[in-house]
Amino acid sequence: xxxxxxxxxxxxxxxxxxxxxxxxxxxxxxxxxxxxxxxxxxxxxxxxxxxxxxxxxxxxxxxxxxxxxxxxxxxxxxxxxxxxxxxxxxxxxxxxxxxxxxxxxxxxxxxxxxxxxxxxxxxxxxxxxxxxxxxxxxxxxxxxxxxxxxxxxxxxxxxxxxxxxxxxxxxxxxxxxxxxxxxxxxxxxxxxxxxxxxxxxxxxxxxxxxxxxxxxxxxxxxxxxxxxxxxxxxxxxxxxxxxxxxxxxxxxxxxxxxxxxxxxxxxxxxxxxxxx
Amino acid sequence: xxxxxxxxxxxxxxxxxxxxxxxxxxxxxxxxxxxxxxxxxxxxxxxxxxxxxxxxxxxxxxxxxxxxxxxxxxxxxxxxxxxxxxxxxxxxxxxxxxxxxxxxxxxxxxxxxxxxxxxxxxxxxxxxxxxxxxxxxxxxxxxxxxxxxxxxxxxxxxxxxxxxxxxxxxxxxxxxxxxxxxxxxxxxxxxxxxxxxxxxxxxxxxxxxxxxxxxxxxxxxxxxxxxxxxxxxxxxxxxxxxxxxxxxxxxxxxxxxxxxxxxxxxxxxxxxxxxxxxxxxxxx
Ligand code: SF4
Ligand code: SF4
Ligand code: FES
Numbered sequence: 001x002x003x004x005x006x007x008x009x010x011x012x013x014x015x016x017x018x019x020x021x022x023x024x025x026x027x028x029x030x031x032x033x034x035x036x037x038x039x040x041x042x043x044x045x046x047x048x049x050x051x052x053x054x055x056x057x058x059x060x061x062x063x064x065x066x067x068x069x070x071x072x073x074x075x076x077x078x079x080x081x082x083x084x085x086x087x088x089x090x091x092x093x094x095x096x097x098x099x100x101x102x103x104x105x106x107x108x109x110x111x112x113x114x115x116x117x118x119x120x121x122x123x124x125x126x127x128x129x130x131x132x133x134x135x136x137x138x139x140x141x142x143x144x145x146x147x148x149x150x151x152x153x154x155x156x157x158x159x160x161x162x163x164x165x166x167x168x169x170x171x172x173x174x175x176x177x178x179x180x181x182x183x184x185x186x187x188x189x190x191x192x193x194x195x196x197x198x199x200x201x202x203x204x205x206x207x208x209x210x211x212x213x214x215x216x217x218x219x220x221x222x223x224x225x226x227x228x229x230x231x232x233x234x235x236x237x238x239x240x241x242x243x244x245x246x247x248x249x250x251x252x253x254x255x256x257x258x259x260x261x262x263x264x265x266x267x268x269x270x271x272x273x274x275x276x
Numbered sequence: 277x278x279x280x281x282x283x284x285x286x287x288x289x290x291x292x293x294x295x296x297x298x299x300x301x302x303x304x305x306x307x308x309x310x311x312x313x314x315x316x317x318x319x320x321x322x323x324x325x326x327x328x329x330x331x332x333x334x335x336x337x338x339x340x341x342x343x344x345x346x347x348x349x350x351x352x353x354x355x356x357x358x359x360x361x362x363x364x365x366x367x368x369x370x371x372x373x374x375x376x377x378x379x380x381x382x383x384x385x386x387x388x389x390x391x392x393x394x395x396x397x398x399x400x401x402x403x404x405x406x407x408x409x410x411x412x413x414x415x416x417x418x419x420x421x422x423x424x425x426x427x428x429x430x431x432x433x434x435x436x437x438x439x440x441x442x443x444x445x446x447x448x449x450x451x452x453x454x455x456x457x458x459x460x461x462x463x464x465x466x467x468x469x470x471x472x473x474x475x476x477x478x479x480x481x482x483x484x485x486x487x488x489x490x491x492x493x494x495x496x497x498x499x500x501x502x503x504x505x506x507x508x509x510x511x512x513x514x515x516x517x518x519x520x521x522x523x524x525x526x527x528x529x530x531x532x533x534x535x536x537x538x539x540x541x542x543x544x545x546x547x548x549x550x551x552x553x554x555x556x557x558x559x560x
Binding site: 005009010012013014016017084087088089090091094095097099100102103104106187190191192193194195196197198201 | 362363452454455457482514515516517518519520521522523524525526527530531537539540542543544545546547548549550553
């Protein structure tokens, strides 16, 4: 115990409110967009590739946007979240109320989500972009598997690297994130004083539950879409062909510099064999 | 009716009571078993009276009587609050026949787990009273001259305020709250009582104030005269250990024996502190 109140203690109110807010904006909002984008693989590989090109049209700004609006807020939310979890003492064993179970699950899913996101970002993105890290460490360890300009095919191959293991891990991770967001929006409404009366809280609860179910379906569809491509030789090849055509078009129009864009493509023309 | 059965449930002739005892602050706690003869309409307080009179464990060992607290015996003072069969409640309204319906063999009694034990089932709940001080849970009317009658309260306002005013500071809401964790300090050898009190107050002030004090702050902020100091109460609610520590488990409202709408108070205080924080930010 410190005698002088720490920084965290002196600004506890502000930090907790920022923690609450950051869960929705930008982290939660980003997650919704992310899951929706991923679900577009179900439409076609081209739709997904188009969405990814759009995101990557930010060019050199993309890493800045990623860090400022995604990674740093997630790390902040996670670190303060761990501090909060350490300050509580779940007691569902003695007080078996639904809301108490949700309190406990909110903490459990938060921890799962954090581990999952760290692993997921490593698996797909490799954490850092610079070449030595990517090629020397991330890729040999099975990370940095996603190639933005071979979006659907590399996603599918990455998802099926270990048979059904990764789809299962992704499903657990995505469902944890979705629960954490939907339940978090509900508690956030109480924390900020948006829904006050028990009737209003009940109503908000139903809306949050419906939102959670829809988002869970969207999230699982994304995983399903990736599995569909990665698990099927022909669909994988089709995806590659479409990506090739789109790449050629981008080069032809001068929208992408082939030199610069190369590191966003799968290593060789067929670096990852589809799992057959 | 002399029948001791309840809902056709045959009551046993006697039952065991398992009590978590502790000689004094900082000492080790231990379980002890007592056997009590079943009588009609017993509650946990009458059980404890029999145990004190008998002062003998099941194995016939003579022991010091178990210590406990009580006053009103009608669930309005909160003094007898303890953990009965794993659940925080008042001993005076914990009816033995009801408890034996869940488990006909024994009743388990423990002191509250979030407050320092003074002895056996008696705990020191001064942290809760400190929280009430912190949020200034009163209407400031003291002065040198007569201030005259206060403003009238509307019927609606009375109906909202009355349930909140029923709080008896029993601490059940704190006992069940996963965010409310025990703070127990021990007096150092070279420490005066006043210094120890100061150290305790500082420790209490930086820990969670809990649902009861939040609800009292809401009560007095809704009072026409109490409103005058609403800002100070909101400042206290936003201090370290304030409302932001609440994790919305909503156990408090589920266990409150007075059925006080604590989570409504928490949401109201959440809204008021949100607005207060924004105002303060722009008024600086
Ligand atoms: S709010 Fe209810 S549970 Fe909490 S101290 Fe008051 S009466 Fe007891
Ligand atoms: S709602 Fe807040 S105060 Fe009530 S039990 Fe939950 S964490 Fe504690
Ligand atoms: S003795 Fe007063 S509440 Fe039980």
